Amino acid sequence: SSGINAEYGGWDWTRKLISCTANYLTQIMLWPGCSDVTGSFRLYRREVLENLVSCVTSKGYIFQMEMMVRAKQFGYRVEEVPITFVDRVYGESKISSKEIIGFWMGLLHLFATT
Numbered sequence: 801s802s803g804i805n806a807e808y809g810g811w812d813w814t815r816k817l818i819s820c821t822a823n824y825l826t827q828i829m830l831w832p833g834c835s836d837v838t839g840s841f842r843l844y845r846r847e848v849l850e851n852l853v854s855c856v857t858s859k860g861y862i863f864q865m866e867m868m869v870r871a872k873q874f875g876y877r878v879e880e881v882p883i884t885f886v887d888r889v890y891g892e893s894k895i896s897s898k899e900i901i902g903f904w905m906g907l908l909h910l911f912a913t914t
Contacts, residue, residue, distance in 0.1 A: 811885065815895070818895065818900065819838050822837070822838050822903060822907075823835070823836055823837060823838055825907060826865060826907060829907060829910075829911045830865075830869050830907070830910055830911060830914065831872070832865065832868040832869050832872055833868060833871065833872035833878050834868050834878050834880055835880060836880070837864055837865040837868050837869075838861060838864065838865070840864075840880070840883060841881075841883055842864075842867075848871070848876055851874065852867055852870050852871060852874075852876075855870060856870060858906050858910075859902075860899060860902050860903070860906075861899055861902070861903050861906075862902060862903055862905075862906030862907070862910075865903075865906065865907070865910065866906070866910060869910055869914055873914060
């Protein structure tokens, strides 16, 4: 998880700023029970995954955040392991202004409904 001693390989300052800001605001508003809601490698037990997916309604980047918020809400245990984020070699980032706006709208929706 990027919040617990993770490393960033090749990220520019804007991408780091977006990630840090999103995680900071999420921590303040939702207390999700994990340090990074914007990305990480996640493993779920089958029954946990089935339960979470059945109640999560979000799409895009907000989906990951809602999964963590719902996991905490249902009392599931979440453990984090640091990973190294390496910037992609091929293609372009999917982070657009539309995705950022969608993230903030989803954050406000989860804040109002959890």
